[in-house]
Amino acid sequence: MTFSEENYLKTIYHLTWVSDADISTNAIAEKMETKASSVTDMLKKLSEKDLVNYVKYQGVSLTDKGKLAAKMIVRKHRLWECFLVEKLDFSWDEVHDIAEQLEHIKSEELINKLDDFLGNPTEDPHGDPIPDANGRIIKVEKQLLSEFEKNQIGICVGVKDTSSDFLKYLDKQEIALGSQIEIMEKESFDSSFRIRVGTKEITISNKIASNLYIK
């Protein structure tokens, strides 16, 4: 399996995670910053290899084989991110691009030993679940902070947007995974929030609140 094939599978997997329906050629092209015609070429190839169910003009979905392959790539990506943060002291906004490279290293033994070395973590530095060696995922129920109401209290357990910009903003506001967050006020006009993080009280926009997972 080539890097390119792996990247397509992973993209289809991620798009399916949020929508669940069949994925369109254009959705893949946009996410991968490539052209629709290139996507069509690749879908034919992946279909040939029984990694996706593809019907011309009708969108695409992963086969069981394709889904497992995609999960193994995601597993590698997230385990490497853990390694970078926990062992090499990278911050959570620096690891994604390096993990994009490391996720393509081919060795089952390597990834399983890395998993053990890290103490078999179930979540990566952004709160996303790590599939085990068989592709099983422990799904933790979590809500967006934006769906919370006044006086509710929760723990920050994940981020939806994992861009460096957003993560650095959270660092600045001292919001991290595990932080306790209390809703002090929800402004009805713009759906912004006044929240308490630890001892500090701050105001965050709805856009921020829509990218923080709370439990």
Next chain:
Amino acid sequence: MTFSEENYLKTIYHLTWVSDADISTNAIAEKMETKASSVTDMLKKLSEKDLVNYVKYQGVSLTDKGKLAAKMIVRKHRLWECFLVEKLDFSWDEVHDIAEQLEHIKSEELINKLDDFLGNPTEDPHGDPIPDANGRIIKVEKQLLSEFEKNQIGICVGVKDTSSDFLKYLDKQEIALGSQIEIMEKESFDSSFRIRVGTKEITISNKIASNLYIK
């Protein structure tokens, strides 16, 4: 720089390490298990990028720029081998192929943090020197066991052949880096050796002796 370009540079570097003279197209082709015509194509490209000095029909050598690039790849290869052996508990005969992949991961910060994490080792699991971040190498003088004479005593500090077969043979004979080796007898007929490793006394062929570095 592509994987392929990096592999060519590394190969030229390794061939130069042993012979020092200009490297022939065929020598590269043989080492990389590819065709001479492919090598010619690549040499033109590397020459265009000022990574090698290439004169048609006359062989090739690395420029300073090319040599530094090659050293950085070797640095990555050997640091990853250290990581695999020391942190993930791989044995020294299992790490080369995985390191062949890992050496192409692009991130200066990653490799320097890995270097620190490992305690800035100067040698990899096979006794080969690890270039530092500036490309400097600490060369340790070492001789082949085959050049030793009766009654001499030394410490095994490296292997010339790093094939899995050879390394497994050494494991079986309980010869490892750091083992003390004493020449009990040198057979003039076939240049085989009777040696003592620790408490055990064994006979090794000249071929084995020609692949063990002693200090």
Next chain:
DNA sequence: TATAATTTTTAGGTTTGTCTAAAATTTAAT
């Protein structure tokens, strides 16, 4: 439902790195 807009596919082309076969050059052997 006919037409317009959008999406998707096809057709044909480019780049990278490989190959085979033939030509050019160098090296070795009379």
Next chain:
DNA sequence: ATTAAATTTTAGACAAACCTAAAAATTATA
């Protein structure tokens, strides 16, 4: 110094992964 052998380069082709432009199919709109 020729000729023969080996090495190296060139010429032309191919697969992978991408592209642009045009055609086909689907979806939305009047």
